[in-house]
Amino acid sequence: MKRQKILVNASMWLLGLFAVAPLLWMVSVSLMQPGEAAHFPPPLLPAHPTLQNYVILFATTDMARFFLNSLILATLASVISTSFNVMAGYAFAKLEFRGRDALFRWLLAALVIPAQVAMIPLFLLCKELGLVNSYAGVLVPSIATVFGIFLVRQYALAIPDELLEAARIDGAGEWRIFRSIALPALTPILVTLATFAFLASWSDFLWPLIILNDTDMQTLPVALANLAREHVQDIELMMAGAVITLAPVLLLFLMVQRYYLSGLLAGSIKG
Amino acid sequence: MKRNAAAWMLAAPALFALGLFFFLPIAAALLLSFTDFDLYALADLGNLRFVGLGNYLTLLRTPLFGKALGNTIEFVVIGVPLSIATSLGAALMINSRLARFKPLFRTIFFAPVVTTIVAVAVIWRYLFNTQFGLINWALGLIGLGPVNWLGDPHWAMPAIVIFAVWKNFGYNMIILLAGLQAIPDELYEAARIDGAGPAAQFRHVTMPALAPVMLVVSILTMAAYFQLFAEPYVMTQGGPVQSTTSILYLMFTQGFEFWNLGYATAVAFVLFAILFALTLVQLRLSRRWSDR
Numbered sequence: 001m002k003r004q005k006i007l008v009n010a011s012m013w014l015l016g017l018f019a020v021a022p023l024l025w026m027v028s029v030s031l032m033q034p035g036e037a038a039h040f041p042p043p044l045l046p047a048h049p050t051l052q053n054y055v056i057l058f059a060t061t062d063m064a065r066f067f068l069n070s071l072i073l074a075t076l077a078s079v080i081s082t083s084f085n086v087m088a089g090y091a092f093a094k095l096e097f098r099g100r101d102a103l104f105r106w107l108l109a110a111l112v113i114p115a116q117v118a119m120i121p122l123f124l125l126c127k128e129l130g131l132v133n134s135y136a137g138v139l140v141p142s143i144a145t146v147f148g149i150f151l152v153r154q155y156a157l158a159i160p161d162e163l164l165e166a167a168r169i170d171g172a173g174e175w176r177i178f179r180s181i182a183l184p185a186l187t188p189i190l191v192t193l194a195t196f197a198f199l200a201s202w203s204d205f206l207w208p209l210i211i212l213n214d215t216d217m218q219t220l221p222v223a224l225a226n227l228a229r230e231h232v233q234d235i236e237l238m239m240a241g242a243v244i245t246l247a248p249v250l251l252l253f254l255m256v257q258r259y260y261l262s263g264l265l266a267g268s269i270k271g
Numbered sequence: 272m273k274r275n276a277a278a279w280m281l282a283a284p285a286l287f288a289l290g291l292f293f294f295l296p297i298a299a300a301l302l303l304s305f306t307d308f309d310l311y312a313l314a315d316l317g318n319l320r321f322v323g324l325g326n327y328l329t330l331l332r333t334p335l336f337g338k339a340l341g342n343t344i345e346f347v348v349i350g351v352p353l354s355i356a357t358s359l360g361a362a363l364m365i366n367s368r369l370a371r372f373k374p375l376f377r378t379i380f381f382a383p384v385v386t387t388i389v390a391v392a393v394i395w396r397y398l399f400n401t402q403f404g405l406i407n408w409a410l411g412l413i414g415l416g417p418v419n420w421l422g423d424p425h426w427a428m429p430a431i432v433i434f435a436v437w438k439n440f441g442y443n444m445i446i447l448l449a450g451l452q453a454i455p456d457e458l459y460e461a462a463r464i465d466g467a468g469p470a471a472q473f474r475h476v477t478m479p480a481l482a483p484v485m486l487v488v489s490i491l492t493m494a495a496y497f498q499l500f501a502e503p504y505v506m507t508q509g510g511p512v513q514s515t516t517s518i519l520y521l522m523f524t525q526g527f528e529f530w531n532l533g534y535a536t537a538v539a540f541v542l543f544a545i546l547f548a549l550t551l552v553q554l555r556l557s558r559r560w561s562d563r
Contacts, residue, residue: 004369113543146289203389206519225389228389239394242394253382261445
């Protein structure tokens with residue numbers, strides 16, 4: 001029993017080290033003097049910690065602009081998709097309309113289709129609409145998501161019908177019922193969904209890479225990938241860029257961890 | 272009647288957006304893949320020609336497509352079992368009564384999942400550095416290496432697999448952990464009374480109970496791994512000698528560097544066909560499972 005306990009805990013520390021070491025190394029290198037990391041044996045900690053790389057990064061690149069682009073886009077994507085998805089998800093769960101169940105089955109079937117299949121025609125459509133190189137163009141694929149509608153519907157099914165009926169008898173309109181009964185009941189799943197959407201938008205790479213070719217408009221991942229191709233030798237500078245990109249999402253995750261993980265489980269049981 | 276109208280008002284915005292920006296492009300993609308849409312057609316639609324299955328036939332004759340398909344399959348075949356084994360190991364540890372600091376480790380194991388893939392790919396590119404990388408340094412301590420991870424065609428894909436395992440194992444861990452916690456204690460109790468040790472309990476209680484979850488997790492992970500793109504884009508640019516060019520990497524370069532959009536759409540449809548087949552397999556298997 002004692003040996004088993006040591007074994008379990010030792011492997012857990014080992015796997016934990018594997019998971020966290022790259023992130024710790026990133027922070028440490030971002031604080032080193034330029035050129036310091038390119039030595040053998042590789043230094044684990046900065047000899048004289050400095051914020052110089054961050055200063056250089058913001059002074060010589062448009063990092064502040066990229067950060068703002070990412071922040072605005074992720075916030076908009078989060079707000080827009082959560083609003084659209086919650087309205088549709090509630091309607092599919094609690095309101096009767098013709099063709100509802102057939103429509104929902106078609107939506108679920110569409111989950112199989114990888115988004116990349118739509119990307120080339122979507123690019124041409126955006127070109128026609130004049131959305132290339134615009135925030136709107138980046139946002140277009142994330143306005144509503146099948147997964148989000150599905151998640152809200154699952155959650156909304158649990159709202160008791162009697163509650164809604166009672167409100168109808170009292171003369172409340174459908175919009176009022178949605179706002180004052182459904183929305184409060186759905187708040188936990190909204191937090192989850194908003195977080196998912198924020199993180200997905202913040203980390204998205206392929207679509208922004210395609211739709212944005214203007215340097216000014218670029219999001220952090222696109223800008224970072226470009227910088228990484230130009231500045232192969234500047235390890236310390238690139239790690240500072242990685243810290244700037246990762247810090248917001250890691251902080252967000254730590255804050256809403258519970259919602260995030262329970263939402264992940266609800267979404268994975270598709271039945 | 273009023274309720275019907277209200278329902279449509281609520282559902283319409285999302286359905287309209289999905290129709291215009293997802294379903295319409297999908298239908299257009301199918302048509303596009305039968306044309307020679309390229310830079311000339313982009314300038315003037317009059318240059319567009321219908322080529323039937325031409326793009327798909329060209330794919331079959333292009334060695335690079337076979338290579339990209341092979342590379343992607345290599346990534347899936349090595350990466351998926353390795354990822355799931357790591358996830359299962361992590362889930363078992365977190366579920367173990369002997370383990371300490373479980374909430375902390377659960378957070379640590381999951382953290383790579385929420386990271387931005389481009390940023391962590393940049394980190395790992397340096398960790399894999401032949402001269403100054405932490406990985407070769409650690410291998411040197413136990414007398415191995417140095418390995419030219421990202422510069423050697425034999426090692427580049429394994430390097431990307433290691434990175435993908437690190438990035439993703441926390442996700443399936445959470446799902447498997449929920450599966451483990453759903454196994455009733457009485458089953459283990461009964462097995463213990465029958466004299467089963469930890470290994471026998473794992474084989475005869477844990478694995479059978481976890482099998483349906485494992486199936487879903489495997490198929491979903493395979494589907495996700497077939498969509499390999501950002502890792503080779505940042506870490507290897509599809510090289511060395513195209514050893515990490517994936518299906519989507521090929522689609523991106525053909526579509527948005529050479530502007531062969533018809534051809535690139537055909538590439539995307541091959542990916543779609545693979546994922547569709549995977550889903551059919553999953554449905555068939557899980558139906559057989561529930562029949563039992």
